[in-house]
Amino acid sequence: MERPFLLVAHSARMLAQSLARAGWPAVALDRFADLDTRSACRAWYRVPERDGRFDPQALEEKLSLALAECRPQAWVYGSGMEALPELIAKFSERCPLFGNGAQVVRICTDPRAFFPWLDRLGIPYPEVSWTAPAAASGWLVKRGGEGGRGVSVYRGENGDGYYQRRLAGAVYTLAFLAGMGQVWWHGFNTLYQADYNTRFPFLFAGAINRADLSREVAGQVIGYARRLSRALDLRGLHGLDFMLDNGVPKVLELNPRPGAALGIWDTAWPEGLLAAQVRVCRGEPVAGFLPVPVKGFKIVFAPQAVQIPAAWRWPSWCADRTPPETMVPAGAPVCSVNASGRTVAEVEAQLAAREAWVIKQLWKEKKCNRLGSA
Incomplete structure (x- = not known):
């Protein structure tokens, strides 16, 4: 079995899905462990946060655990790790890093x-x-x-x-x-x-x-x-x-x-x-890049605290999907909505409509749950 790549980011979903396009296995460490990340990875570890960032001690413990359990061939970091150059340096000595070293960070x-x-x-x-x-x-x-x-x-x-x-x-x-x-x-x-x-x-x-x-x-x-x-x-x-x-x-x-x-x-x-x-x-040149249609995404933040219903079904145009029964505090991300089209105006209209739909439906579900429990 091919050894996986270890991905470390506040949200590792995009990294994991990108690797999956190449057919390469991934193991993710991130703060959310959302449904998309889980489905794109061989294994995943949720890292506790402190003030909206990685808890450094918990991250170091999870990194050591992932290195021991999954034996990754290399690692890549995304958002969140730039605040921890000492950890980048430390773990690059234990596992090859494909990205910028601590000094550049x-x-x-x-x-x-x-x-x-x-x-x-x-x-x-x-x-x-x-x-x-x-x-x-x-x-x-x-x-x-x-x-x-x-x-x-x-x-x-x-x-x-x-x-x-x-x-x-x-x-x-x-x-x-x-x-x-x-x-x-x-x-x-x-x-x-x-x-x-x-x-x-x-x-x-x-x-x-x-x-x-x-x-x-x-x-x-x-x-x-x-x-x-x-x-x-x-x-x-x-x-x-x-x-x-x-x-x-x-x-x-x-x-x-x-x-x-x-x-x-x-x-x-x-x-x-x-x-x-x-x-x-790895020192290999890359070529053959392709044009990409107009695409966009918006992060949907919870206007008020909400619990994702157990039977909630996310639309296909949602990503970073919060697992069912998770309590999302006000101001925290619930998911992201995606759209593509021929023009910027068309894509932005889709994004606005989809963001409004998610907020409306989750608030509707919340009211229904509250009435049902009264």
Whole structure:
């Protein structure tokens, strides 16, 4: 029996499904152990969380258990591990890593290291301040954390983190595959953010695999990715977040691992993009990338606490499906909804309708359950 790949991420579902396209077995460690992840993996381990992140001690214990029980041939990490470079370094000594090592992760997650790198490479970014600005408007406070969790509007408070000029407009990501000093594939996304949550007003809420960018702007951003790839010896799939400032693309951050938009681009390579990452990390060139139709997804957050009914049936266009009888607290993800079509407008209309349907039906079920138990 072929030894599996070990996947570690807050949500390992997209990684596992991508590997399955190549026919490669997977073992997953993540926070949710949703139905999709379970069905795509040979084995799965649910890791407890602490304040919406991995509990480091529990993660280390689960990683050691998975290495002993499943004997993976290699491992790949996704979201959540960038906050734990020490664990990346530690477990890369025990199991081969297909992705960026701890040193690259430290650079990408430490603003005092990352922005000087951008300066050296001539890559622009919104103005940064390490001390609280005198003006209370026009700035963001950034305290770290993936998916916009550590970002808030600056209101004159002092605290940890750093400060960055707030730009107006859409947030974009260049998803790209790097290795051996070059960029092998790329695709542009427009990101969705959830603004209902006062604690996390810039929470990542989904993406669509199209972006309204000029050819000149797109070329500049691809150039940024190439410079970073050569300078940092990047390996694998990445996400380069940026915004436009008077027509100039300015970088917000570099995510040094596969991002949540993997699923809307995965058919760009016949075996799936994670297989392409593995091959590039082995030093093998990859070619034969394919066009991808307009695709998008949105994360559905619970407007109020809800328990998934025992007999609940998820529609086929749902993913990250929470197991039956799970209690989902207010503000937590319930699932994601997916759509594809010919145009951006068509896909976004489908996403809005499907998100509304899930919320309406779950709330209807909740009311019915409450009435039935009265």
